[in-house]
Amino acid sequence: MSRQPKLLLLDDEPEALELYRRFLSRLPSQPEIHTATSGARAIRLLESEPFNLLISDLKMPKMDGLQVLTIVKRRFPHLRTAVMTALADEQFRARAYAIGIDLFLEKPGTSHEITFFLDCIEGLLGREHEAGFRGVQSKTLVDLIQLECLSQSSSTLKIVHGPAEARIWIQNGEIIDAAAGDLTGEAAFRKILSWKFGHFEVLPAEPARPRTIQGSYQGLLLETAHALDEAHALEDPHANQAELPPEPRVAGSPLSEIARMNGVEFVIAASSREKPKCKVWGVENPDQMAEWMRETLHRFRSLGESLEVGQLNRIEGAGTQCQVVLAAFGEDELCVGFQRNLARDVLRKTMKNIFAKWAS
Amino acid sequence: MGLLSFFTKSIPAELVRLPQGSFTMDRDGRIIVSTLPQSFPAARAREIGQTFLALFRSSQAANLPLAELVVDFPALRLKARELGGGAIVFLSPQGLGGKPRT
Numbered sequence: 266m267s268r269q270p271k272l273l274l275l276d277d278e279p280e281a282l283e284l285y286r287r288f289l290s291r292l293p294s295q296p297e298i299h300t301a302t303s304g305a306r307a308i309r310l311l312e313s314e315p316f317n318l319l320i321s322d323l324k325m326p327k328m329d330g331l332q333v334l335t336i337v338k339r340r341f342p343h344l345r346t347a348v349m350t351a352l353a354d355e356q357f358r359a360r361a362y363a364i365g366i367d368l369f370l371e372k373p374g375t376s377h378e379i380t381f382f383l384d385c386i387e388g389l390l391g392r393e394h395e396a397g398f399r400g401v402q403s404k405t406l407v408d409l410i411q412l413e414c415l416s417q418s419s420s421t422l423k424i425v426h427g428p429a430e431a432r433i434w435i436q437n438g439e440i441i442d443a444a445a446g447d448l449t450g451e452a453a454f455r456k457i458l459s460w461k462f463g464h465f466e467v468l469p470a471e472p473a474r475p476r477t478i479q480g481s482y483q484g485l486l487l488e489t490a491h492a493l494d495e496a497h498a499l500e501d502p503h504a505n506q507a508e509l510p511p512e513p514r515v516a517g518s519p520l521s522e523i524a525r526m527n528g529v530e531f532v533i534a535a536s537s538r539e540k541p542k543c544k545v546w547g548v549e550n551p552d553q554m555a556e557w558m559r560e561t562l563h564r565f566r567s568l569g570e571s572l573e574v575g576q577l578n579r580i581e582g583a584g585t586q587c588q589v590v591l592a593a594f595g596e597d598e599l600c601v602g603f604q605r606n607l608a609r610d611v612l613r614k615t616m617k618n619i620f621a622k623w624a625s
Numbered sequence: 626m627g628l629l630s631f632f633t634k635s636i637p638a639e640l641v642r643l644p645q646g647s648f649t650m651d652r653d654g655r656i657i658v659s660t661l662p663q664s665f666p667a668a669r670a671r672e673i674g675q676t677f678l679a680l681f682r683s684s685q686a687a688n689l690p691l692a693e694l695v696v697d698f699p700a701l702r703l704k705a706r707e708l709g710g711g712a713i714v715f716l717s718p719q720g721l722g723g724k725p726r727t
Contacts, residue, residue: 553687571672
């Protein structure tokens with residue numbers, strides 16, 4: 266299979282496209298360059314064949330660059346995307362990154378800037394080809410760690426899981442330390458491995474990092490996997506009993522832990538994958554509330570998409586009876602009710618803990 | 626470097642900037658007062674306002690009446706207060722790292 270990367274350039278000005286094409290054809294990776302003069306045409310091309318990178322202008326008639334990128338990120342989440350624009354505007358930069366682009370570049374004006382631009386694009390294409398870690402949603406953290414260790418790498422894995430951030434330090438293929446919140450060493454490592462989704466970044470190694478984890482990475486992964494299996498079995502004792510009726514509304518472990526937190530009055534958790542199922546605590550009208558949560562999150566997600574401002578972070582509401590926070594993590598949705606008079610800073614702090622708890 | 630003039634467009638197309646400002650919407654979804662610039666399409670403002678009105682109403686129907694809302698997106702923060710069936714809505718664009726930006 267050819268390793269020649271495929272690049273799609275989108276700009277409404279054919280002359281500019283031709284110029285970019287000439288510049289980009291000088292890249293060492295010698296990409297196969299396609300062009301489109303409208304967003305609709307670019308999307309059709311992306312549907313018809315796989316590309317490695319889309320470089321889009323922002324100012325275009327009919328469908329502007331932010332609209333195109335919003336659609337592209339939703340339909341082709343693994344495609345690398347870059348913006349190249351003459352708009353030196355922080356707001357558009359922030360909105361483009363909020364949509365999930367990889368790179369925001371201002372159109373080059375000098376030979377030095379052209380060289381910089383070409384280096385950035387080559388770097389982006391190189392990452393696609395050499396790193397190979399794009400589209401890792403189906404991989405677990407265990408897979409990623411094994412890859413780093415098997416290749417005898419020295420690196421620092423930064424893992425972001427909702428509001429929680431953690432690091433795993435790897436030296437010459439051995440896990441030497443981990444940190445997650447207040448936890449360090451093996452405890453932190455076990456905590457990190459209990460997370461089911463998130464983002465990761467491979468940072469440079471820190472050789473001076475003291476070693477707190479002494480065992481081999483295989484042993485550590487095995488022990489952690491056993492511990493997680495056991496915890497999972499305890500959480501769901503009926504997992505293997507096929508004929509038992511489902512009991513979605515339980516005051517079970519994660520919800521009851523959240524419910525014990527400062528000022529919490531009720532909790533609703535649902536997954537958009539399993540529509541009829543939700544878990545609730547402290548709610549009198551669970552079906553109605555769950556439906557309200559779903560509708561509200563859906564409405565504001567759609568609004569965010571329409572305004573091109575990135576994915577909804579959270580909704581905070583205050584009323585005469587209580588305060589409420591709604592948020593979504595991937596396909597999981599959460600609504601937490603708080604006491605009406607709980608101070609806003611306490612609420613936010615508690616919510617941060619809840620996000621971390623829920624995410625794990 | 627004459628070729629580089631191609632990088633600057635002669636007739637720039639419109640790209641909507643998110644403004645800092647507020648507007649008031651009545652219970653029927655009409656904008657009564659607005660400090661948003663005219664360059665910001667009224668349809669966008671109506672879309673925002675009506676989403677909030679719908680939320681105020683649905684929260685009432687769900688026996689959880691809300692009078693104040695803050696909605697956070699990476700590039701925009703929206704705040705709304707219920708006003709006699711309508712709402713006042715504040716828009717604050719956010720810069721990189723969630724810092725307020727005008």
